[in-house]
Amino acid sequence: MRNIRLLLQYDGTRYQGWQRQESNENTIQGRLERLLGRMCGEEIELQGSGRTDAGVHARGQVANFHTSSAMSTEEMFDYINRYLPEDIAVLKVTEASERFHSRLNATGKRYQYLVHNGAAPDVFLRRYAIEEPGRLDLGAMRKAAGCLEGEHDFKAFTSAKKSKKSTIRRIDEVRIEKEGELLRFTFQGNGFLFHMVRILMGTLLEVGRGERSVEDVKRLLEGAGRDQAGPLADAKGLTLMEVYYE
Amino acid sequence: MRNIRLLLQYDGTRYQGWQRQESNENTIQGRLERLLGRMCGEEIELQGSGRTDAGVHARGQVANFHTSSAMSTEEMFDYINRYLPEDIAVLKVTEASERFHSRLNATGKRYQYLVHNGAAPDVFLRRYAIEEPGRLDLGAMRKAAGCLEGEHDFKAFTSAKKSKKSTIRRIDEVRIEKEGELLRFTFQGNGFLFHMVRILMGTLLEVGRGERSVEDVKRLLEGAGRDQAGPLADAKGLTLMEVYYE
Numbered sequence: 001m002r003n004i005r006l007l008l009q010y011d012g013t014r015y016q017g018w019q020r021q022e023s024n025e026n027t028i029q030g031r032l033e034r035l036l037g038r039m040c041g042e043e044i045e046l047q048g049s050g051r052t053d054a055g056v057h058a059r060g061q062v063a064n065f066h067t068s069s070a071m072s073t074e075e076m077f078d079y080i081n082r083y084l085p086e087d088i089a090v091l092k093v094t095e096a097s098e099r100f101h102s103r104l105n106a107t108g109k110r111y112q113y114l115v116h117n118g119a120a121p122d123v124f125l126r127r128y129a130i131e132e133p134g135r136l137d138l139g140a141m142r143k144a145a146g147c148l149e150g151e152h153d154f155k156a157f158t159s160a161k162k163s164k165k166s167t168i169r170r171i172d173e174v175r176i177e178k179e180g181e182l183l184r185f186t187f188q189g190n191g192f193l194f195h196m197v198r199i200l201m202g203t204l205l206e207v208g209r210g211e212r213s214v215e216d217v218k219r220l221l222e223g224a225g226r227d228q229a230g231p232l233a234d235a236k237g238l239t240l241m242e243v244y245y246e
Numbered sequence: 247m248r249n250i251r252l253l254l255q256y257d258g259t260r261y262q263g264w265q266r267q268e269s270n271e272n273t274i275q276g277r278l279e280r281l282l283g284r285m286c287g288e289e290i291e292l293q294g295s296g297r298t299d300a301g302v303h304a305r306g307q308v309a310n311f312h313t314s315s316a317m318s319t320e321e322m323f324d325y326i327n328r329y330l331p332e333d334i335a336v337l338k339v340t341e342a343s344e345r346f347h348s349r350l351n352a353t354g355k356r357y358q359y360l361v362h363n364g365a366a367p368d369v370f371l372r373r374y375a376i377e378e379p380g381r382l383d384l385g386a387m388r389k390a391a392g393c394l395e396g397e398h399d400f401k402a403f404t405s406a407k408k409s410k411k412s413t414i415r416r417i418d419e420v421r422i423e424k425e426g427e428l429l430r431f432t433f434q435g436n437g438f439l440f441h442m443v444r445i446l447m448g449t450l451l452e453v454g455r456g457e458r459s460v461e462d463v464k465r466l467l468e469g470a471g472r473d474q475a476g477p478l479a480d481a482k483g484l485t486l487m488e489v490y491y492e
Contacts, residue, residue, distance in 0.1 A: 009367075009368065009369050009370075010369060011370060057370075077366075081366075086369065086372050087369050088369065089367040089368070090366070092366070120323075120337040121327060121335040122255065122335070123256060123332065123334065123335045124257060126332050126333075
């Protein structure tokens with residue numbers, strides 16, 4: 001069997017997230033599997049590097065599937081992009097080694113969160129950025145972001161039900177860039193728990209508004225529970241930018 | 247009567263252009279006039295700096311209307327943005343001098359055209375850029391763009407029916423910037439004829455593809471007819487960026 005690797009881009013606005021669901025909901029994985037099944041003439045199971053929530057976007061999602069189809073990767077690229085809806089696209093189709101697994105082999109991920117910090121709305125950012133019109137203390141947010149870097153127990157920053165699985169992850173960088181009224185947050189690390197980036201963002205916004213201190217963020221990394229961290233930030237501002245492999 | 251000036255932003259994707267129409271089509275001016283009428287409790291005629299075609303976007307459209315309403319400009323700003331659809335926003339509401347007229351007083355305009363020049367699609371640009379996947383000769387396009395600058399008779403570059411009105415306009419700058427796969431064209435001048443920017447863009451794309459020479463573009467400025475210039479470029483790539491006043 002061939003193992004085909006896809007580099008995917010999608011605008012998550014219209015979708016119920018990545019993961020296929022039993023109910024007939026509109027998901028990215030479901031859409032792609034139906035299309036790939038028609039293309040290959042066999043049932044296809046598409047493995048993504050990870051799930052993205054409803055409304056979350058991707059510029060560099062990676063997925064792979066096994067098939068006995070004889071189509072060339074160029075033919076697949078053209079077929080998939082011809083039949084995909086306007087808000088999903090495949091950027092690359094490549095032949096992967098037999099054992100490549102888009103989730104298990106991932107060594108890290110990079111996410112971007114956009115925050116529009118302006119008095120007037122921006123119609124071009126409404127689907128892609130959180131609206132946060134009030135004053136934000138960037139200095140305090142940068143200090144708190146610095147505390148998040150490194151290896152920590154992030155169990156305060158996940159909605160995952162209690163489980164035996166480790167909640168220790170390493171965040172390599174949390175960068176905050178300001179471009180006029182647009183704030184760009186970059187989160188890069190070796191792995192992220194369920195809802196982790198959205199809770200980190202919701203917590204950093206509390207720091208920016210002066211509702212939470214930098215010291216308090218440090219405390220959250222010392223075994224605090226989910227109820228002590230900030231709320232889930234709006235999904236629409238979040239984009240999966242890149243998945244890293246060896 | 248007070249004279250109120252609006253700075254407007256809109257995503258033109260869903261609209262039949264700026265201009266109100268007898269038929270019940272969805273236009274920017276129609277949407278705004280109905281809303282302003284409810285706000286002021288009187289019939290409002292909104293004067294725009296110019297029409298934008300169906301699908302064309304704006305980041306700096308200017309319009310004005312007269313009213314006897316006693317509302318403050320801050321109250322108007324909040325009311326309008328609360329009731330406008332997500333793809334239209336007012337960025338500023340200001341008191342204008344009695345004689346200010348957004349179209350007649352405009353001394354110039356700046357437009358932006360985005361062209362996505364990549365092999366793979368980009369879902370985030372699909373509503374905002376022309377897709378032009380093939381090779382483009384930027385050098386030749388820049389030479390042709392240079393020929394357009396200055397005062398010329400642009401009658402080859404308008405769809406307007408023959409009329410006594412002058413077709414002479416001055417273009418101050420046609421700038422072409424490359425950001426990866428994205429080409430940004432900036433057109434600034436003292437005024438633009440009906441469809442002029444779209445025909446200029448369609449003609450520059452022919453030059454980029456090698457279908458038309460730079461010399462030929464010069465010839466078009468020496469009294470050629472509409473039939474000799476290039477086609478209308480797709481409206482979705484065009485954005486009205488700024489309107490200039492004394």
